[in-house]
Amino acid sequence: MAEHIVKRRLDYEKPDFLISETALTFDLFPEKTVVTSVLLVKRQNTKASHITLDGEELCLVSVSVNDKALSSDEYELNASGLKLCIDCDSVELKIVTEINPKQNTSLEGLYYTQDAYCTQCEAEGFRKITYYLDRPDVLSIFTVTIRTTDAPNKYLLSNGNLVKRYKEGDTDIAVWHDPHPKPSYLFALVAGDFDLLVDTFITRSGRVVNLELYLEKGRLQQGQHALDSLKKAMKWDEDTYGLEYDLDVYMVVAVDFFNMGAMENKGLNVFNSKFVLADAKTATDEDFFNIESIIAHEYFHNWTGNRVTCRDWFQLSLKEGLTVFRDQQFSADMSSYLSTRISQVKVMREHQFVEDTGPMSHPIRPDEVMEMNNFYTVTVYDKGAEVIRMLHTLLSAEGFRKGMDLYFARHDGEAVTCDDFVDAMATANNMDLQHFRQWYSQSGTPLIAVSKKENDLAATTEFTFTQVNPKTADQKEKSPLFVPIVAEFLDTSGKVVDAPSLTNSSIIVNEQHNSFSVEGTNLTPVLLDKFSAPVVIDYDYSIPELLHIIRYASSSYAKWDASQRVFSACIQARYAMQISNATPRGDKLINNRNTLDVQGVLSEYANVLVNADIEGDVLVELLSLPSTETARTGLKTIDPIAFEDASEYVQKSFAEHIGGHALACLSASQVATYQYSVEQVNQRALNASWLKLAVLNEDTRNAALLEIEQRYIQSDNMTDRLNCLKVCQIENIDLFDKLMSSFEQEFGHDAVIMDKWFGLHATTKRVDILAQLDLLRAHGQFTINNPNKVRALIGSFAFYNTLGFHQKHGAGYKYLGDYLLDLDKVNPQVASRIVTPLLQFESFNEPYKSLMKSQIERIFTSKGLSRDLFEKASKALT
Numbered sequence: 001m002a003e004h005i006v007k008r009r010l011d012y013e014k015p016d017f018l019i020s021e022t023a024l025t026f027d028l029f030p031e032k033t034v035v036t037s038v039l040l041v042k043r044q045n046t047k048a049s050h051i052t053l054d055g056e057e058l059c060l061v062s063v064s065v066n067d068k069a070l071s072s073d074e075y076e077l078n079a080s081g082l083k084l085c086i087d088c089d090s091v092e093l094k095i096v097t098e099i100n101p102k103q104n105t106s107l108e109g110l111y112y113t114q115d116a117y118c119t120q121c122e123a124e125g126f127r128k129i130t131y132y133l134d135r136p137d138v139l140s141i142f143t144v145t146i147r148t149t150d151a152p153n154k155y156l157l158s159n160g161n162l163v164k165r166y167k168e169g170d171t172d173i174a175v176w177h178d179p180h181p182k183p184s185y186l187f188a189l190v191a192g193d194f195d196l197l198v199d200t201f202i203t204r205s206g207r208v209v210n211l212e213l214y215l216e217k218g219r220l221q222q223g224q225h226a227l228d229s230l231k232k233a234m235k236w237d238e239d240t241y242g243l244e245y246d247l248d249v250y251m252v253v254a255v256d257f258f259n260m261g262a263m264e265n266k267g268l269n270v271f272n273s274k275f276v277l278a279d280a281k282t283a284t285d286e287d288f289f290n291i292e293s294i295i296a297h298e299y300f301h302n303w304t305g306n307r308v309t310c311r312d313w314f315q316l317s318l319k320e321g322l323t324v325f326r327d328q329q330f331s332a333d334m335s336s337y338l339s340t341r342i343s344q345v346k347v348m349r350e351h352q353f354v355e356d357t358g359p360m361s362h363p364i365r366p367d368e369v370m371e372m373n374n375f376y377t378v379t380v381y382d383k384g385a386e387v388i389r390m391l392h393t394l395l396s397a398e399g400f401r402k403g404m405d406l407y408f409a410r411h412d413g414e415a416v417t418c419d420d421f422v423d424a425m426a427t428a429n430n431m432d433l434q435h436f437r438q439w440y441s442q443s444g445t446p447l448i449a450v451s452k453k454e455n456d457l458a459a460t461t462e463f464t465f466t467q468v469n470p471k472t473a474d475q476k477e478k479s480p481l482f483v484p485i486v487a488e489f490l491d492t493s494g495k496v497v498d499a500p501s502l503t504n505s506s507i508i509v510n511e512q513h514n515s516f517s518v519e520g521t522n523l524t525p526v527l528l529d530k531f532s533a534p535v536v537i538d539y540d541y542s543i544p545e546l547l548h549i550i551r552y553a554s555s556s557y558a559k560w561d562a563s564q565r566v567f568s569a570c571i572q573a574r575y576a577m578q579i580s581n582a583t584p585r586g587d588k589l590i591n592n593r594n595t596l597d598v599q600g601v602l603s604e605y606a607n608v609l610v611n612a613d614i615e616g617d618v619l620v621e622l623l624s625l626p627s628t629e630t631a632r633t634g635l636k637t638i639d640p641i642a643f644e645d646a647s648e649y650v651q652k653s654f655a656e657h658i659g660g661h662a663l664a665c666l667s668a669s670q671v672a673t674y675q676y677s678v679e680q681v682n683q684r685a686l687n688a689s690w691l692k693l694a695v696l697n698e699d700t701r702n703a704a705l706l707e708i709e710q711r712y713i714q715s716d717n718m719t720d721r722l723n724c725l726k727v728c729q730i731e732n733i734d735l736f737d738k739l740m741s742s743f744e745q746e747f748g749h750d751a752v753i754m755d756k757w758f759g760l761h762a763t764t765k766r767v768d769i770l771a772q773l774d775l776l777r778a779h780g781q782f783t784i785n786n787p788n789k790v791r792a793l794i795g796s797f798a799f800y801n802t803l804g805f806h807q808k809h810g811a812g813y814k815y816l817g818d819y820l821l822d823l824d825k826v827n828p829q830v831a832s833r834i835v836t837p838l839l840q841f842e843s844f845n846e847p848y849k850s851l852m853k854s855q856i857e858r859i860f861t862s863k864g865l866s867r868d869l870f871e872k873a874s875k876a877l878t
């Protein structure tokens with residue numbers, strides 16, 4: 001195991017050596033693959049006399065320089081690399097290593113599962129294949145030869161174009177050449193037998209591209225949606241950014257064992273099969289959506305990531321924030337803007353804001369990293385995308401495009417920094433983005449406190465914005481950021497008043513205090529429309545103001561945001577009552593600001609929803625309660641159980657107020673043959689909301705449960721069926737158990753579908769949940785070696801089973817702690833993801849806080865801990 005060293009962004013130094021050409025030969029055997037690497041090394045720094053190649057968990061067979069074999073006293077070998085003398089400007093280095101793909105359960109480097117070989121090199125996995133300059137600013141032309149004597153390895157794939165495919169005796173050989181220089185993290189190799197789905201795409205300049213989708217045998221028809229998505233993405237990138245594909249073939253391979261969603265290796269994407277396989281019967285609307293978006297994401301990386309890559313890993317957001325932003329734009333164009341945007345905002349509020357408050361807080365461009373795999377975070381990805389989005393808002397679509405064009409004109413074929421990107425945007429638009437850049441270096445969620453002062457004489461209203469940047473675990477000193485707040489102001493009749501001083505519909509908050517004056521009084525401000533910046537707005541909205549927004553705001557997003565505030569206020573008020581010992585007087589509750597009549601508010605809100613003329617796609621959003629993370633905004637610590645109770649109380653009360661109506665809406669809907677279309681997706685979502693509310697309402701409960709059972713049996717699609725299961729999971733455990741066994745009978749053979757089943761079981765409220773988890777771990781479809789299984793069962797439990805995880809005496813935490821210690825030996829990357837809920841101990845009241853912390857302490861002091869878990873545990877404890 002290599003040492004646990006912290007690397008710093010500011011320590012970056014250019015490489016002393018480059019590798020202009022890389023020729024790799026793989027002799028594939030599951031337990032002993034021989035990798036022969038021939039490198040053309042060019043010295044850049046004439047003062048350098050030694051090269052240090054990265055390498056981990058390798059068995060070195062031989063090394064030679066210009067055909068002369070080195071003896072072991074001519075190089076230095078340790079757990080992280082190989083150092084040897086090079087004192088001329090150009091040499092040929094030949095290195096032979098042996099690796100064991102079958103034993104590689106970390107799923108990083110080259111691994112062998114389910115009779116196929118597969119690689120994952122980003123970020124630093126290539127060093128588990130051979131000794132190399134494994135850093136993104138070393139770009140090389142790769143030629144790859146794959147040799148196998150194993151007949152079942154029908155397909156032998158690597159990056160670029162296939163040069164030759166032939167046989168030598170009983171050895172099958174394929175040679176690939178990638179004409180585009182690339183860093184090692186984009187290298188890929190796949191060998192195995194698959195079913196192959198093919199198509200072509202003709203680029204706008206007439207290049208014919210073969211599209212090839214490699215799938216597990218027998219699953220061909222489940223690949224069509226992914227393939228269609230790919231073609232849409234290719235077309236969209238041409239239309240929107242003028243970007244064309246640049247090789248003759250684009251391959252996508254789906255595998256069951258994969259650490260994350262997918263990987264953009266040049267010309268040869270590797271995907272988690274969960275983000276490829278779909279048909280009506282087995283995949284939900286959400287799955288269809290995710291597949292389309294991830295296929296697009298990896299495709300878009302061909303330009304934002306591959307053609308222009310990162311200089312060092314601290315710049316990860318250069319490619320990820322930008323590519324997420326691009327896939328978000330694409331998704332919004334392909335499906336509904338509103339639901340797409342809301343789901344992105346939920347990721348920010350439920351995960352990214354949470355990361356900011358915990359020990360792993362970091363800017364979108366981190367300054368210090370111990371294990372790079374720990375920085376593929378919601379901050380780098382999703383907040384990174386929000387930062388790009390702000391640029392897009394500030395520069396407009398046209399200005400943004402000019403910046404993109406200049407970025408590619410300047411940097412195609414290079415490894416660059418986030419600063420280079422912002423420079424291109426600034427220059428192309430002749431705009432000073434100096435202040436804006438701080439979004440890259442400052443971590444944390446800005447809080448924008450807003451107050452209102454009316455000047456009756458002048459008939460104007462002044463809004464004052466106070467920016468507070470709370471200190472985070474990684475940074476004590478903060479300064480005000482440049483924050484565009486898209487806003488509008490409603491008068492008492494609901495009309496939008498003229499506010500000529502808005503820039504691009506935005507108020508720019510860029511100092512600790514900014515004031516903004518609007519004509520008129522009695523105005524309701526609608527702030528941060530479309531989530532124009534990754535901040536929290538703290539304005540003391542009254543319930544009537546929120547209902548006013550829901551009735552009249554010009555933006556559906558703003559209506560949704562206001563509805564979340566209505567629910568959150570109710571939940572917080574109820575929670576305050578529960579944890580204070582005050583005897584409740586009726587339902588009149590005191591929250592920190594107002595007396596809130598929760599039942600009254602919910603009844604009035606239900607009334608607005610029933611009577612205002614609200615479109616179905618908006619309505620579905622207005623019917624759903626906020627998550628705990630959103631609802632607790634403003635509360636530093638909570639009692640998780642009491643908070644969950646409060647939330648359930650509000651959910652149930654809301655159902656009592658609107659539920660009678662729910663069943664009526666539901667039965668009115670007609671079920672058509674499944675199609676993944678905007679209308680149908682919305683209709684199904686609406687049905688699910690009504691069903692849930694109808695079950696929660698005492699009067700309609702029994703009728704709704706009958707409806708659920710029927711729908712479950714009759715439905716032709718996974719979306720409706722899963723929605724049925726989710727509803728009875730909350731309200732009728734007997735029916736739930738019954739439907740779950742029938743689900744298992746029907747889909748027990750299918751690993752991808754069974755993840756849903758594991759996930760549902762893991763999030764069920766049962767007193768014996770831990771014993772249940774034990775049973776599920778013994779299920780034939782479960783294995784600790786498969787990240788999807790572990791995430792579905794253990795991940796869902798830890799992240800989403802509030803009552804099961806937060807047990808009074810810490811049994812839930814201990815369960816996770818025990819599991820993580822085992823998992824860390826198998827797959828540190830996955831263990832390091834699932835530890836996340838335990839890291840948040842500072843956000844909970846005692847006894848939860850200490851019990852969670854003691855599990856982190858236990859992990860921290862255990863022997864042989866991975867760098868991944870070590871980094872997180874040690875941060876959490878300082």
Ligand code: ARG
Nearest residue numbers: 122123260262263264373376
């Ligand atoms: N670059 C890949 C993507 O955007 C993800 C790679 C994640 N790597 C990791 N070590 N976690 O989609």
Ligand code: ZN
Nearest residue numbers: 297301320323
């Ligand atoms: Zn990506």
